[in-house]
Amino acid sequence: MHPLVWPGVAAVLKLPLSVLLLAALPSRAATVSPLPPIECGAELQNVELEVGSSPLLVCVAPEVATYLRFDTPILVERTVLEGGEVSVTPSPTGVMLEATRGLAVGERRRLTIYFADGREPGSATFILVGQSMGKLRQVNVFRRERSPASLRQDADEQRQRAERCERQLAQGRGQAGPTELLERLLKLGATSGISLRWREAKPPVGQQGDVRVLNLSTTHVEVEEEQRAAAVRLRLRNVGTETWTPEGASLAAGEDQAPGNIRVLPDVSLPAGVVRKIDLIVGPTQQKLTGTYTLKLWGGGHELTLENITFQ
Structure with a gap:
């Protein structure tokens, strides 16, 4: 170029x-x-x-x-x-x-x-x-130029993938637990044909440090009674000069710890100057995801603290 x-x-x-x-x-x-x-x-x-x-x-x-x-x-x-x-x-x-x-x-x-x-x-x-x-x-x-024919081909391929994914999800929905189902839906995105209901939240004001939160939203699924999983979606910007890699996360309500394990998806780094979306999956859990939580995400000497996280 x-x-x-x-x-x-x-x-x-x-x-x-x-x-x-x-x-x-x-x-x-x-x-x-x-x-x-x-x-x-x-x-x-x-x-x-x-x-x-x-x-x-x-x-x-x-x-x-x-x-x-x-x-x-x-x-x-x-x-x-x-x-x-x-x-x-x-x-x-x-x-x-x-x-x-x-x-x-x-x-x-x-x-x-x-x-x-x-x-x-x-x-x-x-x-x-x-x-x-x-x-x-x-x-x-x-x-980045595209011909009308190539765009039509892409649209057909996306439609076919969406149809395949929807059939696979329908077959596995009765077998998968809430965490596996939620992770699958997050990875497939719009091609899954199934829409998650996201709750938007305001990112914190006056952020300091090299990693800044641009957008914040939450969602949750419940496969059956007493089986739940949730996700926090963050859009982050690295304003520093070095690559940042998330190493761990915690979720707590007061003195109570997370309702289940927390994993970061995808397992990738955030280079300097880059904006990237990451998802944090919570669960599986039998707890009802009510109340307000505090989320902490850390790695490479940096820690993000996000308060007032809700899933309802």
Whole structure:
């Protein structure tokens, strides 16, 4: 992958996607209430675009340019900005952006571009976030192209896998215990055809240390009377400079210890700068999973403490 560089911009930095300024956001209207400013990150960033990619956050500021540079030609005439207060100058290989003084700090605008080759993904969407001041920035967008035929083939294969998994789960549901069933559902995800009910919780505020919790949710299953298992799903970011590996976890309610064993899935490390999802499976247990728990997750000299964990 060759870097794409505008004149006057520093040499390319190879950064992982998770530490880039660009982050997933749900679709929003063109003009919304101002939100807090975001961290703009490095002045030169690389990101891969693929089918299903979410809109991406990009900082814009007055009197300083932000460049979006593409490795595939775009349709200049189809560049669409929803709302105003941002100057947009498209070319076949990129877009130059500059906010006006009328764009409040934290205010967002939606920009959509379309590619010219007819392959997928056919477009890319960016959420432009107003900043009071900034530096010259460039975002290199590298597109992972797919043909319509390959997308249809993938969809057929996913449907077939889902059907096989659903048959296998139906056959094993009467034999598997709650922990085995829950672990199987977590590994299969959406392809299992069975939806777990997740309870969202707020991550702790004012987090310190190298490992930060971005999202937190819980779920549980009950195969039969007095047979239960639960899971805590964490989305973690390693903001440090070294790889972090979870080594153990505990769950307690007051002075009482965990209702069963706790295992971390998958058994992987979290490299520096990376965002990764992990699941912690609790059980099996005969206890009713009521009340509030404190979860601790540790490894490599770091420990996370998460309070007010519930499963109902």
